[in-house]
Amino acid sequence: MHPLPMAGQPPAERADAARNRQRLVDAALRIVAAKGVAGLALDEVAREAGVGVGTAYRRFGDLSGLAYTLMEGHEVRFQEAFLDGPPPLGPGAPPAARIRAFLHALLDLQRDQWELRLLATSTAQGWGSGPYKTYHLHLVTLLDELDPARDAAYTASVLLALLQPAVLDHQQRVLGLTPDRIRSGLDTVLDALLGHG
Structure with a gap:
């Protein structure tokens, strides 16, 4: 899981990782808008974002990590x-x-x-x-x-x-x-x- 940053200290990441992260976040937000938080699943978020499931798991670890990112x-x-x-x-x-x-x-x-x-x-x-x-x-x-x-x-x-x-x-x-x-x-x-x- 990736902890939330302290204010004023954003984490550094590669450009491709940042793009994938944003795609995953955008996909998760679309799912939440359509189905609510209960509809979140990392494999579905990855599919919606057009990235591999492994990428979603490496990025967030689990749904808890994804939730922290969305917050x-x-x-x-x-x-x-x-x-x-x-x-x-x-x-x-x-x-x-x-x-x-x-x-x-x-x-x-x-x-x-x-x-x-x-x-x-x-x-x-x-x-x-x-x-x-x-x-x-x-x-x-x-x-x-x-x-x-x-x-x-x-x-x-x-x-x-x-x-x-x-x-x-x-x-x-x-x-x-x-x-x-x-x-x-x-x-x-x-x-x-x-x-x-």
């Missing part, structure tokens, strides 16, 4: 927003406000790309792959700034666990929680952890 544009914009955008999501706001803004924005991003994010995190590799390390590092930095005595690494992992696609899927499909109720619950956790800032 790249949204992901890069999100990373740019929390790294360099205006406050409170970007720099310039107090750490507690930035943490809350970050988690709200991540919840919105999960909702906007729901099925792709479920697919991307459906394998054992998916949990900590792609943007997870970037999210974790960002939260650790803000939590350390807020309270250096706190175990920031553990706290960041707990906060991110609340927003994992499989957890959100269970809350909505099995427990029947609405998106507003989930956001309210997240705020309750953040109020207890960070105060009302």
Whole structure:
């Protein structure tokens, strides 16, 4: 699987590989438009793109890798927003406000790309792959700034666990929680952890 790039650090690739990648992405987007995310299969994407199945597997590894690739544009914009955008999501706001803004924005991003994010995190590799390390590092930095005595690494992992696609899927499909109720619950956790800032 190919992890998503950090904002501002696009991966270098050969021209023919870049063309094949774009053909595969375009084919996958056409399939998603016609059949939804559930209609994705690497062999069908390769056929639609006019490239060999081996090329698709080498490029993405599995459907999780393809899903991460399809999310790249949204992901890069999100990373740019929390790294360099205006406050409170970007720099310039107090750490507690930035943490809350970050988690709200991540919840919105999960909702906007729901099925792709479920697919991307459906394998054992998916949990900590792609943007997870970037999210974790960002939260650790803000939590350390807020309270250096706190175990920031553990706290960041707990906060991110609340927003994992499989957890959100269970809350909505099995427990029947609405998106507003989930956001309210997240705020309750953040109020207890960070105060009302």
